[in-house]
Every structure is written in C-alpha cells, then in structure tokens.
Amino acid sequence: MAPPSPTWHDKLLGGFRRTSDRLLGNLAGITTGRLDDEQLDEIEEALIASDLGPATASHVRARLADVGVERNMEELGIRLVVADEVEATLAKVARPLQIDAFPRPQVILVIGVNGSGKTTTIAKLAHLFLEQDYAVMLAAGDTFRAAAIGQLRTWAERVGVPIVTGPEGGDAAGVVWDAVKKATEIGTDVLIVDTAGRLQNKRELMDELAKIRRVLGRINPASPHDVVLVLDATTGQNALNQIEVFRDVAGVTGLVMTKLDGTARGGVLVAAAERFGLPIHAIGVGEGVGDLRPFDPNEVARIIAGVDAGVAR
Numbered sequence: 001m002a003p004p005s006p007t008w009h010d011k012l013l014g015g016f017r018r019t020s021d022r023l024l025g026n027l028a029g030i031t032t033g034r035l036d037d038e039q040l041d042e043i044e045e046a047l048i049a050s051d052l053g054p055a056t057a058s059h060v061r062a063r064l065a066d067v068g069v070e071r072n073m074e075e076l077g078i079r080l081v082v083a084d085e086v087e088a089t090l091a092k093v094a095r096p097l098q099i100d101a102f103p104r105p106q107v108i109l110v111i112g113v114n115g116s117g118k119t120t121t122i123a124k125l126a127h128l129f130l131e132q133d134y135a136v137m138l139a140a141g142d143t144f145r146a147a148a149i150g151q152l153r154t155w156a157e158r159v160g161v162p163i164v165t166g167p168e169g170g171d172a173a174g175v176v177w178d179a180v181k182k183a184t185e186i187g188t189d190v191l192i193v194d195t196a197g198r199l200q201n202k203r204e205l206m207d208e209l210a211k212i213r214r215v216l217g218r219i220n221p222a223s224p225h226d227v228v229l230v231l232d233a234t235t236g237q238n239a240l241n242q243i244e245v246f247r248d249v250a251g252v253t254g255l256v257m258t259k260l261d262g263t264a265r266g267g268v269l270v271a272a273a274e275r276f277g278l279p280i281h282a283i284g285v286g287e288g289v290g291d292l293r294p295f296d297p298n299e300v301a302r303i304i305a306g307v308d309a310g311v312a313r
Contacts, residue, residue, distance in 0.1 A: 008293060011261075012303055015285025019266030020306045023050040023082070027075060040065055043078065051236060052086065053271030059085045076307070083305035086270050090297035095279040097125075097226060097254070099134055105183040105191040107216060107223045109141075109209070111250050112230035113242060114197040117258035119148060121230045121284065122192050123155035124292035125256075128282070130159065134189040139179035140165040141172045141212065144196045152194055159289065162186075172196065172208055173215040180219050193224070206249045227253045228281060231272070234263040243276050256292070258284035266304065 006014075026046035030039055040061050047057035063081050099106050108125070112118040119142075126136045138156050142148040146168040156163035164179035166172075176193055183191045195212070198205050216223040229252045231239040239257070246252050255278050260266045273280060283300075284292040302308040 009299065011285045011291060012295075012299065013308065015261035016266050016300070016303045018264035019050075019260070020304055022264040023047075023052075023267065023304065024079075024306050026050050027078060030075075035064055047082065051265050051267030051271055052082075053089075053267075053274045055274045056085050056089050056270055059088075079305045079307050083301045083307050086304055087297045087301035089270055089273045090280070090295075090301060093273045093277060093280045094295055094297045095254070095281060096294035097228070097281045099129065099132075099190055101222065101225045103184075103220065105137070105180065105188045106225045107180065107220075108190065108192045108226040108228055109195055109212065109224045109250075110192060110228050110230060111195050111209070111246055111252070112197055113232075114145075116197070116230045116232040116242075117284065118197060118230045119151050119155065119194060120287075121256055121258055121292060122152065122194055123159050124284065124289055125192055125282070126156075126159050126161050126190075127289045128292065129190050130161070135187065136161045136190045136192065137179060137183045137186075137188045138163040139176055139191060139193040141175055142194045142196045143168060143170045143172045143175060144198060148194065148196075162188075173211040176212050177215050177219070180216065180223070184219075202245065202249050209250050227251050229255050231255060231257045233257050233260045233266055233268055236263070236265040236268055237271075239268050240272060240275060243272060243278070247276070247278070252278060254279040254281045256280070256282050256284070258292070261285045269300075270304070 026049050030042045044057045044061040047060055048054055060082055110118060110122050122138060129136045138152060138161055140149045140152045140163060143166055149165050153163055153165060164175060164182055166175040179191055196208060227250055229246050231242060257269050260283055282292050283295050
C-alpha cells in the first residue's frame with residue numbers, strides 16, 4: 001500500500017524545520033533559571049539573529065521580563081512566548097486573496113525579481129483558484145524574456161488554463177489589453193498577469209507598469225484589483241529591501257513568500273509582517289503545484305517556535 005500523501009501541515013513542518021532548528025539553536029543554553037537583564041538581552045539578540053525582526057524580538061523580551069520576575073523561565077516557556085508574539089504579528093497580515101471584483105475578471109498583477117519563483121507562483125495561484133471553482137486565465141506580460149513566455153505557457157498547459165501571449169519584446173500593455181478583452185468575453189473570474197522583473201532599471205519597470213495600469217483603467221477603473229509581490233525567502237533580509245522598492249515603484253497591495261522549505265531564514269516572513277504590515281496572501285513550502293496556500297498564523301507560529309506537536313523537542 002502506498003504511503004499517504006503528506007498533508008499541508010506535514011509540508012509546513014518540513015518546510016519550516018530549518019528555520020525552527022535555527023531559532024532553537026540560537027536560544028539554546030541562554031536560560032539558566034531566573035531571567036536577568038543580560039539573559040533577556042541575549043534572547044532578544046537571538047531572535048533578531050533568527051530573522052524574526054526587532055519589533056517581535058522586543059515584544060518577546062518585554063513579555064519575558066514581566067513573567068520572569070515571578071517564576072523561573074525554562075526554554076519551552078520562552079518558545080511559547082515566542083509563538084504567541086509571532087502569531088500576533090502574523091494574524092494581522094494573513095489574508096487570502098479574495099475574488100470579489102464586479103464586473104469580472106478580477107485582475108491580479110504579479111511582480112517580483114527574476115528568480116523569485118514568480119512564474120511558478122502564478123501557476124500555483126491559478127491551481128489554488130481552480131480548486132475554489134473559479135475560471136482562471138493567464139497573461140504573459142513579461143515580454144522582455146522569451147523564456148518567461150515559454151515557461152508560463154508550459155505551466156498554463158500543465159494546470160489547464162488558457163493563456164494570452166505576445167511576441168518577445170512586444171508591448172506588455174497590449175498583451176494585457178487582449179487578455180482582459182478575451183477574459184471578459186468568455187466569463188473568466190480571475191486574470192493573473194505576469195510582469196517583467198527588471199528591478200535593476202526601476203524607471204523602465206515603473207513606466208511599463210504605469211502603462212499597464214492605464215490600459216487596465218480604461219477597461220475598468222478599479223483594475224488592477226491586486227498587485228502581488230512574490231518574494232524568495234532564501235534571500236533573507238534582501239527580501240525586505242525588495243518589498244520597500246516594489247512598494248514604492250509598483251504600489252504593492254500584498255505579498256506571497258516562496259521557497260520557505262529551502263532556507264533557515266523563514267523568520268523573514270515575520271519580519272516582513274511586522275515591518276510593512278502588507279497582507280501576506282500565501283506561502284510556498286514545496287515545488288508541487290499544490291504547495292502554495294494561505295496559512296494559519298497559529299499553526300505557522302507554533303512550528304517556527306518549535307512548540308507544535310510535530311516539532312516539539
């Protein structure tokens with residue numbers, strides 16, 4: 001008999017394992033009975049070193065200072081406080097993409113630097129919406145690279161959704177215009193648009209996105225309804241820099257964080273939440289088409305802090 005397929009919880013456990021191990025390793029050996037100021041400083045530094053961000057680390061320190069004067073604080077107790085504070089931070093931003101635009105389609109621009117997993121994330125989002133019984137179409141708006149057009153076309157065929165493309169080097173706004181017209185004609189619920197990731201030339205990227213926005217605005221003033229930035233968690237603090245730049249250049253409305261299973265720096269998910277407060281629509285913990293989903297802040301926080309039943313140690 002074949003082994004049962006891993007659940008989403010199983011994938012989260014595996015995906016955040018290195019992040020949790022790093023946090024526990026940074027905390028190991030700090031606590032020896034009652035917490036004093038020196039130990040609180042060490043704990044705060046350990047949390048920052050684990051990429052959880054200075055605000056979350058500061059909140060944990062304050063909580064521990066409050067309870068530490070009353071009783072001894074063992075490592076598990078510290079991890080439980082970490083879990084609480086991480087959950088509080090993530091709960092403010094964990095918001096799945098809602099398909100509620102009228103008239104349809106809801107247009108989602110997907111942006112991100114090349115190599116962030118942007119194209120595969122588009123396919124995974126399409127799969128997620130198909131699971132919710134929405135009709136989905138893709139638009140290959142990254143006309144700068146022939147490889148991007150071909151890759152997105154391959155994913156569209158694999159997932160089973162239509163795609164609108166144009167020639168390499170063609171007008172991205174023209175592709176988007178054609179896609180919206182076609183999506184409207186056939187009654188598509190969601191149009192997901194790939195865009196170029198040329199962050200090294202911010203002015204060119206800004207001009208192209210502005211042109212796409214103007215074209216969309218002529219069809220529906222509310223469009224694009226979402227501008228989603230895809231981030232590669234393995235880049236750590238650089239992901240935070242990308243949020244800052246793209247937020248200013250492209251008017252980012254929400255985030256998707258990928259490749260959390262490939263790094264010990266998954267704490268950057270928490271740092272992004274605390275620093276920017278942008279909705280985090282989904283996280284990726286695997287290469288399969290079903291390995292990108294919205295997340296439960298409590299579940300993720302307990303796994304990161306090493307207090308989930310599957311990782312407690």
